[in-house]
Amino acid sequence: MTMHELIYWYLAIINIVVLVVYGGDKLFAKLGSWRVPEKILLLFALLGGSVGALLAMQIFRHKTRHLKFRYGVPLILLLQIAGVVYLHWQ
Numbered sequence: 001m002t003m004h005e006l007i008y009w010y011l012a013i014i015n016i017v018v019l020v021v022y023g024g025d026k027l028f029a030k031l032g033s034w035r036v037p038e039k040i041l042l043l044f045a046l047l048g049g050s051v052g053a054l055l056a057m058q059i060f061r062h063k064t065r066h067l068k069f070r071y072g073v074p075l076i077l078l079l080q081i082a083g084v085v086y087l088h089w090q
Contacts, residue, residue, distance in 0.1 A: 011048050018049030022056030022063070031039075038063075042072060050077035 045053040063069035
């Protein structure tokens with residue numbers, strides 16, 4: 001398995017995990033139960049799950065009113081894309 005394939009698998013898995021975690025947090029919010037801390041949700045986006053976070057925000061209508069999520073997650077995604085483009089062209 002090449003490094004590129006490993007990275008693709010990592011990104012696929014982390015984004016699925018993030019989608020599930022955000023969805024679970026929304027369910028926990030509705031149930032008035034334990035919640036996933038916001039800094040953990042943002043950390044997951046930083047670790048490569050920004051696409052999953054954005055999808056979850058739209059699908060579950062979760063954290064869409066919080067400015068740090070509304071603007072932070074897209075900014076994280078843009079920085080990640082810029083990083084990938086930079087590394088690709090090196």
